[in-house]
Amino acid sequence: MTRLASLASRTSTHLRARLAGVALLAAAVAGCVSSAPAPASTPAAAAPAASGAPAAAGAPASSTPTAEPVASTAALPDSALPRVRFLPASGTAATLPIEVPPDTEYGIGLSGRKTLVERGMLFYFPQTADVPFWMQGTHIDLDIAFVDRALKVVTVTTMKADTQDYHRSAAPFIAAIEAPAGWYAAHGVRTGATVVFDFDLKAVTGR
Numbered sequence: 271m272t273r274l275a276s277l278a279s280r281t282s283t284h285l286r287a288r289l290a291g292v293a294l295l296a297a298a299v300a301g302c303v304s305s306a307p308a309p310a311s312t313p314a315a316a317a318p319a320a321s322g323a324p325a326a327a328g329a330p331a332s333s334t335p336t337a338e339p340v341a342s343t344a345a346l347p348d349s350a351l352p353r354v355r356f357l358p359a360s361g362t363a364a365t366l367p368i369e370v371p372p373d374t375e376y377g378i379g380l381s382g383r384k385t386l387v388e389r390g391m392l393f394y395f396p397q398t399a400d401v402p403f404w405m406q407g408t409h410i411d412l413d414i415a416f417v418d419r420a421l422k423v424v425t426v427t428t429m430k431a432d433t434q435d436y437h438r439s440a441a442p443f444i445a446a447i448e449a450p451a452g453w454y455a456a457h458g459v460r461t462g463a464t465v466v467f468d469f470d471l472k473a474v475t476g477r
Contacts, residue, residue, distance in 0.1 A: 341375045342375060343391075353365050367390070369389065370392045373394075390447055403437045408429075411428065416441075417445040418442065423461055423464075424439055
């Protein structure tokens with residue numbers, strides 16, 4: 271779950287929400303992206319480079335598969351995660367525990383996992399962003415909600431596992447929140463819902 275406006279080119283995998291490279295993601299956040307669109311998923315979003323480093327020259331190839339990297343927040347128990355609340359125009363508020371990875375891990379996002387259960391992931395862009403997300407290397411279906419500066423949901427969409435389709439917001443956003451597929455629909459969260467972060471965004475994200 272997992273997981274920018276344009277990136278230079280696709281890299282070999284999305285390590286979950288998936289921008290076209292952690293380096294490109296960082297550049298995009300700084301407003302230094304190129305004009306050619308590139309996959310991002312978790313910036314959504316986010317297609318990082320391949321997880322395995324090349325073997326040293328002359329070293330024998332290993333027969334052991336390289337483990338897929340996962341975000342450092344994956345090991346945190348739900349009880350340790352910050353919460354975000356969604357307030358639908360009509361209906362009951364819904365609360366979701368969310369992982370908040372460092373922006374250097376946006377290229378990994380929720381990739382490399384087989385299950386997610388009742389938690390999501392936040393991708394935060396304090397200066398707003400307009401980047402696509404994709405699902406290469408992400409093995410579970412996800413929903414993604416894009417949130418604008420007024421803390422309103424502007425787009426909710428479902429992203430299918432291990433695909434390379436681009437998923438974009440209808441408007442610039444400051445946050446993309448990934449959740450298990452079907453979570454938003456089950457809780458009545460759609461465009462226009464209000465988002466409340468029950469924690470200090472700056473303190474937790476460091477941005």
